[in-house]
Amino acid sequence: MSSSAKESRTFAMTAGRKVTFSSVIVYIILIIWALTCLFPVYWMFTFSLKDNAEIFFRNPIGLPENWIWDNYKTAMNIGHMDKYFLNSLIVTVSSIVLTMLAAAMATYAMTRLVWKGRKMMNKFFMLGLTIPIHASVVPLYVVLSRVGLLNSYWSLIFPYSAFALAMAILICNGFMGDIPYDLDEAAFLDGCGVWGIFFRVIVPLMIPAVSTVGIYTFLQCWNELMFSTIFNSGEAYKTLPVGVQDLCGEHKADWGPIGAALAIATIPTLIVYVLLSKRIQESFIAGAVKG
Amino acid sequence: MKKKFGYRVNILLFLLPALFLFISVLIAPIVMSAYYSLFKWKGVGPMTFIGFQNYSDIFTMKTVNAGRTLKNALLLAAFSTVIQLPFALWLALKLAKGIKGERGFLSIYFMPVLISTVVIGQLWIKIYDGDNGLVNVALRAVGLLGEKDMIVWLGDKNIALWAAFVPILWQYVGYHMLLMYAGIKSVPPELSEAAMLDGCTEGQLNRYIIIPYIKPILKVSVIFAVTGSLKSYDLIKVLTNGGPASTTEVPSILMYRQLFLANSYGRGSAIAVLLIALCFAFALLINLAFKGDDTI
Numbered sequence: 001m002s003s004s005a006k007e008s009r010t011f012a013m014t015a016g017r018k019v020t021f022s023s024v025i026v027y028i029i030l031i032i033w034a035l036t037c038l039f040p041v042y043w044m045f046t047f048s049l050k051d052n053a054e055i056f057f058r059n060p061i062g063l064p065e066n067w068i069w070d071n072y073k074t075a076m077n078i079g080h081m082d083k084y085f086l087n088s089l090i091v092t093v094s095s096i097v098l099t100m101l102a103a104a105m106a107t108y109a110m111t112r113l114v115w116k117g118r119k120m121m122n123k124f125f126m127l128g129l130t131i132p133i134h135a136s137v138v139p140l141y142v143v144l145s146r147v148g149l150l151n152s153y154w155s156l157i158f159p160y161s162a163f164a165l166a167m168a169i170l171i172c173n174g175f176m177g178d179i180p181y182d183l184d185e186a187a188f189l190d191g192c193g194v195w196g197i198f199f200r201v202i203v204p205l206m207i208p209a210v211s212t213v214g215i216y217t218f219l220q221c222w223n224e225l226m227f228s229t230i231f232n233s234g235e236a237y238k239t240l241p242v243g244v245q246d247l248c249g250e251h252k253a254d255w256g257p258i259g260a261a262l263a264i265a266t267i268p269t270l271i272v273y274v275l276l277s278k279r280i281q282e283s284f285i286a287g288a289v290k291g
Numbered sequence: 292m293k294k295k296f297g298y299r300v301n302i303l304l305f306l307l308p309a310l311f312l313f314i315s316v317l318i319a320p321i322v323m324s325a326y327y328s329l330f331k332w333k334g335v336g337p338m339t340f341i342g343f344q345n346y347s348d349i350f351t352m353k354t355v356n357a358g359r360t361l362k363n364a365l366l367l368a369a370f371s372t373v374i375q376l377p378f379a380l381w382l383a384l385k386l387a388k389g390i391k392g393e394r395g396f397l398s399i400y401f402m403p404v405l406i407s408t409v410v411i412g413q414l415w416i417k418i419y420d421g422d423n424g425l426v427n428v429a430l431r432a433v434g435l436l437g438e439k440d441m442i443v444w445l446g447d448k449n450i451a452l453w454a455a456f457v458p459i460l461w462q463y464v465g466y467h468m469l470l471m472y473a474g475i476k477s478v479p480p481e482l483s484e485a486a487m488l489d490g491c492t493e494g495q496l497n498r499y500i501i502i503p504y505i506k507p508i509l510k511v512s513v514i515f516a517v518t519g520s521l522k523s524y525d526l527i528k529v530l531t532n533g534g535p536a537s538t539t540e541v542p543s544i545l546m547y548r549q550l551f552l553a554n555s556y557g558r559g560s561a562i563a564v565l566l567i568a569l570c571f572a573f574a575l576l577i578n579l580a581f582k583g584d585d586t587i
Binding site: 026027030033034036037038040041043044047055056060061098101102103105106108109110113115121124125127128130131132134135136137138139140141142143145158159161162163165166169193194195198219222223225226229230240241242244245248255258262265266269270273277280281284285288289 | 470559
């Protein structure tokens with residue numbers, strides 16, 4: 001065994017393996033904090049399957065005695081969770097598509113086409129990483145109401161895409177930088193113009209960027225509350241967060257169906273998180289470090 | 292010559308969607324907000340130029356009281372910096388050391404960040420509920436609260452603000468922890484190994500090697516915690532909507548109230564402009580503070 005391997009093993013032993021009183025305390029605190037993070041979600045799922053009598057008197061935190069799946073039916077029928085779910089999906093997916101397209105096109109113009117000022121233009125877009133959404137609320141509300149777009153999908157798709165744009169350009173910059181320039185030249189010699197190169201060469205190779213931009217944009221849009229309460233609170237087009245909020249306000253007393261509505265709003269996020277936890281965490285880290 | 296012109300048009304066309312979104316949603320509104328803030332305006336009808344009066348009105352008018360909302364936001368920022376961030380750092384240090392179940396803990400701690408604030412808020416409303424909320428039920432069970440008594444956590448003027456802070460701080464511990472954890476993992480292992488071989492204790496290693504190394508990330512965390520507190524909206528909106536008697540109001544909620552309940556677009560814009568200016572000012576200050584202090 002080489003001496004460095006031996007050293008690193010002793011290092012690992014002193015750093016991690018010793019069971020001491022203090023390391024037990026650390027574990028206990030870590031577990032308690034994990035329980036406080038898990039508990040609200042656990043509690044939500046259990047009370048979504050109970051009736052008020054059970055939640056209030058017999059069994060506030062245990063597993064349900066009888067699993068009342070009807071609460072979910074009620075949340076769908078009275079709370080229209082299915083409709084809001086669809087609205088959220090339409091808004092989020094459209095925002096991702098629009099963001100991706102605008103970002104890929106702009107990145108192409110700023111990295112593959114040669115012109116004066118392309119570096120400046122990139123810096124200009126990067127301003128978007130620091131501008132808070134509060135800056136836009138009043139003017140956007142005024143403009144959207146003038147052009148009659150309040151309470152529509154567009155009232156959210158435009159702002160969401162615009163605020164996701166800077167990060168998306170940053171991500172696209174990284175991905176597009178990896179595509180060899182030889183490909184552009186070969187396509188050019190085969191008679192492709194800039195549009196041909198973009199759509200036939202660049203776009204197919206940018207597919208991996210879609211998932212990164214998609215995750216980032218999804219996380220920004222799916223739970224967004226400020227724009228959605230202000231621009232889009234009408235019944236027809238409202239998204240899940242607003243729908244859940246309104247439902248909870250109207251049916252304060254029926255805890256079971258409310259729990260079911262909350263669960264319906266949470267399940268997609270949890271599924272995405274379980275499937276992609278590492279990528280999601282990475283995209284948050286990247287967003288913070290670059291922003 | 293013609294070809295060159297076509298090339299330029301193409302560049303512009305490629306930039307057009309992004310430029311349109313960016314200018315119409317981000318750049319122009321900032322200018323417009325600043326402009327509106329100088330007028331008395333109900334959103335429709337005539338605009339009357341009143342200079343900077345909106346900016347003084349939001350502080351002097353009793354019904355607006357922007358001073359209180361700023362105080363609440365700064366208080367949240369302070370709690371976030373002195374309680375939430377150190378705790379997040381502690382968690383990150385412990386996890387990054389490579390303990391058993393590291394990934395599991397990390398994923399669990401981060402989960403609340405991803406759950407909709409509406410869901411988190413509604414759950415905490417239930418937890419705080421006066422009659423049947425878990426907090427009161429627990430207090431009754433251990434005898435700290437009489438059988439028929441209740442504490443209305445989010446409805447009592449004296450405690451609502453503190454009660455509302457708890458979920459906000461709780462939700463984002465995982466976010467800061469994740470950033471710091473990533474930073475600690477980027478510390479070159481040779482560095483900590485060398486320090487350990489020189490006889491550093493774990494505390495010394497954290498204090499002299501790891502924390503100085505991740506200073507850039509700590510800076511980002513402090514900036515996020517402070518500007519995030521100034522901009523906070525979601526959870527307060529769901530938990531108390533600024534009540535009772537506006538005691539838990541934060542600037543964004545006040546902005547909403549000025550726009551839609553008081554119909555004053557001028558004052559609403561003034562609050563928005565002030566908020567953005569404050570966020571940039573604090574970000575700058577924190578940057579300077581971290582730059583000036585190279586001794587850690």
